[in-house]
Amino acid sequence: MVSFFSTIFPSADKSDWMAQVLKELKVTQTSEDALESLRWHSPEGFSVDPYYTADDLTQLSSIQTIQAAQKQTPGWLNAPEYVVANDKSTNASLRDALTRGADALVLSMPSAQPDWTTESLSRLLNGIKLSETPIFVRLPAEQTARFVEVLKTVAPYQLKGGLLTDTSESTATITRQTLDSPQFRTICASSHAFHNAGATASQELAFTLASLTDTYDQLTDNGLTLEQIIPKTVISLSVGTSYFLEIAKLRALRVLLGRLITAYSSSIHPSSFFVQGQTSTFYDAAATANTNLLRATTEAMAAVIGGCDALTIHPYDTVLGTSTNPDFSARIARNVSILLKDECYLDKVADPAAGSYYIETLTAKLVETAWTLFMSVEEKGGFAKALASGFISAELDKAYQEKVEAVRAGKVLVGVTKFRLDESGSPSYTPPVASETVLPSRRLAKAFE
Structure with a gap:
């Protein structure tokens, strides 16, 4: 059955979307350069496009799994x-x-x-x-x-x-x-x-x-x-x-x-x-x-x-x-x-x-990124040995510092760096049961309050 909306809104593929992007950006870049400027380079170590279509799923071999x-x-x-x-x-x-x-x-x-x-x-x-x-x-x-x-x-x-x-x-x-x-x-x-x-x-x-x-x-x-x-x-x-x-x-x-x-x-x-x-x-x-x-x-x-x-x-x-x-x-x-x-x-x-x-x-x-890191931990002898060697702590410290730097560079923490209303008495959070771990328990907003 033909959708009612198909007669009003013609189908568009990713190339049509990219053409509109170039028009809106008013740039002379190639479509790939324009797309790169819109990509999110995530803390996970991979980039994320601003737009995905059904064609992207057909290229995703793991979707059924x-x-x-x-x-x-x-x-x-x-x-x-x-x-x-x-x-x-x-x-x-x-x-x-x-x-x-x-x-x-x-x-x-x-x-x-x-x-x-x-x-x-x-x-x-x-x-x-x-x-x-x-x-x-x-x-x-x-x-x-x-x-x-x-x-x-x-x-x-x-x-x-x-x-x-x-x-x-x-x-x-x-x-x-x-x-x-x-x-x-x-x-x-x-x-x-x-x-x-x-x-x-x-x-x-x-x-x-x-x-x-x-x-x-x-x-x-x-x-x-x-x-x-x-x-x-x-x-x-x-x-x-x-x-x-x-x-x-x-x-x-x-x-x-x-x-x-x-x-x-x-x-x-x-x-x-x-x-x-x-x-x-x-x-x-x-x-x-x-x-x-x-x-x-x-x-x-x-x-x-x-x-x-x-x-x-x-x-x-x-x-x-x-x-x-x-x-x-x-x-x-x-x-x-x-x-x-x-x-x-x-x-x-x-x-x-x-x-x-x-x-x-x-x-x-x-x-894929998590599995790769998991295998790195296993190659170090497993979780306990990777933790004892300082590998896990070092990885977490690096990730935490990147989060802090992102806030310092302008990333908004609602109620902390913007849209903030200070309230009297704001003690630090203390977990009711201490976890048996050598890892620090942090709160991202604390350094900015």
């Missing part, structure tokens, strides 16, 4: 995060959130918790059934074994959720203990340390993949099979403000995971990996915290279009460390995810970015 690796079912879990301070008061907040749109919960446990008891955990989870509501927990690695032991006493049935914590000596044991709860994920690979140190998207993907590879080598050496550990794995990914690039980053992640498990001679589909996306604190502004609402919305939309399975949106005032109205900021954060479902209908289709000329191209470029 990219699309086949994506999540097969639409939707995501709205998983707000709560810092556990008092068992009873936190329980009231958790139960309230579940009545107001939360589908899952992320609990950030105090690092100084001396011991977990059935009484304290029962008070914290009172009225919440973990076979219906996934609970993801952040806590120091040395506490995980005791926590899971007590959890299985408090909730002696199939659990949902998992551990958002570093791999430890007890990970293999915990994984075996919870094999009867296939939706309780005990193996976590997180990108947050790299992201908050200033990583590019390619670095974030490559170093997360390298970290996961080290973990899988340890667990398979311990006797676990890929068929056991992949469904028990959660990838926790920070999502930044570069909208299209972040969509491509999440899509590229699943392609890279597919390559990785193929290297292990496994045929498990990449969608078996559970991906939790969370909004970034690296780009947040303390000087004008309300602008973080805009950042969080952009990041959240990128995460769900990119195909996350769970989404954690930080309240806009998280960067301040304290909140004058924590109930309000938590509600607004939770409602962003609800809006993306109920008003944008982004939970109605899987991989909505499929077929986008620009995003498909970005995804393919990210896959």
Whole structure:
């Protein structure tokens, strides 16, 4: 059937577009020179054209592989995060959130918790059934074994959720203990340390993949099979403000995971990996915290279009460390995810970015640059050795300094370098649980506030 619009708007190919570009620029350059002046030379090490067409996709040999690796079912879990301070008061907040749109919960446990008891955990989870509501927990690695032991006493049935914590000596044991709860994920690979140190998207993907590879080598050496550990794995990914690039980053992640498990001679589909996306604190502004609402919305939309399975949106005032109205900021954060479902209908289709000329191209470029860097890490003996040698820190420091220089050269940080309204009291953000890493936790805006 001939489209009605085809009679009004004649078809145009890339050469027609270039002819119009030359006319608008009023230059005598060749089309290639004009195109070069419009290209974005990204921090990832590749250039991006200002315009893509269907012809570009026909030249993209990996497009079928990219699309086949994506999540097969639409939707995501709205998983707000709560810092556990008092068992009873936190329980009231958790139960309230579940009545107001939360589908899952992320609990950030105090690092100084001396011991977990059935009484304290029962008070914290009172009225919440973990076979219906996934609970993801952040806590120091040395506490995980005791926590899971007590959890299985408090909730002696199939659990949902998992551990958002570093791999430890007890990970293999915990994984075996919870094999009867296939939706309780005990193996976590997180990108947050790299992201908050200033990583590019390619670095974030490559170093997360390298970290996961080290973990899988340890667990398979311990006797676990890929068929056991992949469904028990959660990838926790920070999502930044570069909208299209972040969509491509999440899509590229699943392609890279597919390559990785193929290297292990496994045929498990990449969608078996559970991906939790969370909004970034690296780009947040303390000087004008309300602008973080805009950042969080952009990041959240990128995460769900990119195909996350769970989404954690930080309240806009998280960067301040304290909140004058924590109930309000938590509600607004939770409602962003609800809006993306109920008003944008982004939970109605899987991989909505499929077929986008620009995003498909970005995804393919990210896959190759991240894989190349990942292989460089493997050639250095793997993630742990590359980290110990200083290679990873040096790469991240360079990327961070380039971000800082870009701001100094005029790149706008909304609410920081422009459109700023200073507010009284802007302490630096302190994460509730310190990550066990030698990498610095940074915030880009801090140097300019």
